[in-house]
Amino acid sequence: MFQDFKLVDDRPVAIQVKEYVKRLIIKGALQADQKLPSTRELSGLLKVSRNTVIAAYEGLEDDGYTYAIPGKGSYVATMVTRLAEDNGDSVGSSAWQIDWKARMNEYAGSAVELDMMKQGIRAQKGTISFTSIAPDEQLFDLGDVKRAFMDRMAIEGQVLLNYGYAKGYKPLIDYLMRYMENKGVDISGKDMLITSGFTEGFDIVLSALRPYGRRGAAICENPTHHTAIKNLKLQGFEITGIPMERDGIDVEQLEKELQKQTNHFDLAYLTPSYHNPTGIVMSAAKRSAVVKLMMRYQIPVIEDGFNEELRYSGAHIAPIIATAGQGNGVIYIGSFSKVLFPGLRVGWVLADRALINNLESIKRARTIHTSTIDQSILYQYLLNGNFDKYVKKARTEYKRKYELTKACCEAYLPETQLSGDGGLHLFLTFPSKIDTHELLEACTAQGVIFTPGDRFFIQEGEGTNTLRLGFSRVTDENIVQGIQIIGEQVRDLLKGQR
Incomplete structure (x- = not known):
């Protein structure tokens, strides 16, 4: 005994000794009321200092694994390791087995079916992966983030470590309200809820707008964000998709659908800027037309402020919520996750004050509040003036990659149509005889993976x-090499179909 103890470098030695002895007790290698080696003896056996063993024994006693008898030493406490025997029948852990798959409800089952991450391809080492649209962590300015953390902790660290408010960290709310006002939004009569990223905000809004007694009905662009499709379906909404044109949603088709199904839709979900997955920016004229249509039919709009900061060319176009003026029919959900530190799970919902009042109570019931430390670090980082500097650097780098990717697609995939005005991705449409799942299989064998586009369409078989x-x-090297490989596999598939 005590011969298999091994130290690791990244943890305090006393904690390692404590956990080692604890494991021996739990496994039954040390029995109840058995005397432990003296501190001097164990320090020699484990080759650690005696003070380390003393600290470990104190920790074991604090946790209830040992007890001390003054003048005699430390002893193993009695552990309850199994359920008591009843009428001679041993009731152990192996007797209590539940078939959890059979217990799962429709919501849980659907969540697995719609989980794109579980259904996706796991990239092998060395694979060129075009599946991610997360920011490049090499651009993160760690020094400024550390400084923001230390600045905020020095000001109110003890407060930040306690419970926060369901609505959010007030300094951050005030900052983001000004930020949205600078985008042209009329904030009179509006309020804000801080959430753990876009997805939680979207889910909370859907749960508040989901009708009782029937399935909900939503209208959105087609294709659209897979996470939005997933959450709409999980919340019981039937989805009607409207095709995209080069400058955004097909407004004529949208109007026809609204006329055909008057008073049918409970909400619309739209991503007007750097739309996921097409990358299209909705024109100012179409934003105005959409607002007029939704106003006429009294349909609330959930606006996804996806990637608005990653504009590479052209003039800034105000979000739909700004186009709506003093109207309260738009619910704007924003985050910096695709631009700035997705590890800080912070997003926001900007909407009519009465709606935010209800969403705040839903948030409190679910998660109490978004991490106050995360909110405060983001606030201090923004307050220190780092955001504009970072976005300028990120925009320059992503624009360069965007132009390289676009040029490679034009050179090596001439048979495709490209869309994408900025952001972190391009959307490719091939001749109808190309199945991109078949293409993915061929490319995977060559060490390249991407995201098939049908996952973003409403109906099975589309896209x-x-x-x-x-x-x-x-x-850069992998962008060129990867797109070359995709192009080669496309040509092989087209040859095989002749």
Whole structure:
């Protein structure tokens, strides 16, 4: 005994000794009321200092694993390791087995079926992966983030470590309200809820707008963000998709659908800027037309402020919520996750004050509040003036990668149609006879993967000739090599179909 103890470098030695002895007790190698070696003896056996063993024994006693008898030493406490025997029948852990799959409800089952991460391809080492549209962590300015953390902790660290408010960290709310006002939003009559990223905000809003007694009905662009499709379906909404044109949603088709199904839709979900997956920016004229249509039919709009900061060319276009003026029919959900530190799970919902009042109570019931430390670090980082500097650097780098990716697609994939005005990805549409799942299989064998586009369409069987190409975390060399490989596999597939 005590011969298999091994130290690791990254943890305090006393904690390692404590946990080692604890494991021996739990496994039964040390029995109840058995005397432990003296501190001097164990320090020699484990080759650690005696003070380390003393600290470990104190920790074991604090945790209830040992007890001390003054003048005699430390002893193993009695542990309850199994359920008591009843009428001679041993009731152990192996007797209590539940079939959890059979217990899962429709919501849980659907969550697994719609989980794109579980259904996706796991990239092998060395694979060129175009699947991610997360920011490139090499651009993160760690020094400024550390400084923001230390600044805020020095000001109110003890407060930040306690419970926060369901609505959010007030300094951050005030900052983001000004930030949205600078985007042209009329904030009179509006309020804000801080959430753990876009997805939680979207889910909370859907749970508040979901009708009782029937399935909900939503209208959105087609294709659209897979996470939005997933959450709409999980919340019981039937989805009607409206095709995209080069400058955004097909407004004529949208109007026809609204006329055909008057008073049918409970909400619309739209991503007007750097739309996921197409990358299209909705024109100012179409934003105005959409607002007028939704106002006429009294349909609330959930606006996804996806990637608005990653504009590479052209003039800034105000979000739909700004176009709506003093109207309260738009619910704006924003985050910096695709631009700035997705590890800080912070997003926000900007909407009518009465709606935010209800969403705040839903948030409190679910998660109490978003991490106050995360909110405060983001606030201090923004307050210190780092955001504009970082976005300028990120925009320059992503624009360069965007132009390289676009040029490679034009050179090596001439048979495709490209869309994407900025952001972190391009959307490719191939001739109808190309199945991008078949293409993915061929490319995977050559060490390249991407996201098939049908995952972003509303109905099964749509978009089977499309794919999304994320370039944000791919090196220049791999962008060129990867797109060359995709092009070669496309040509092979087309040859095979002749």
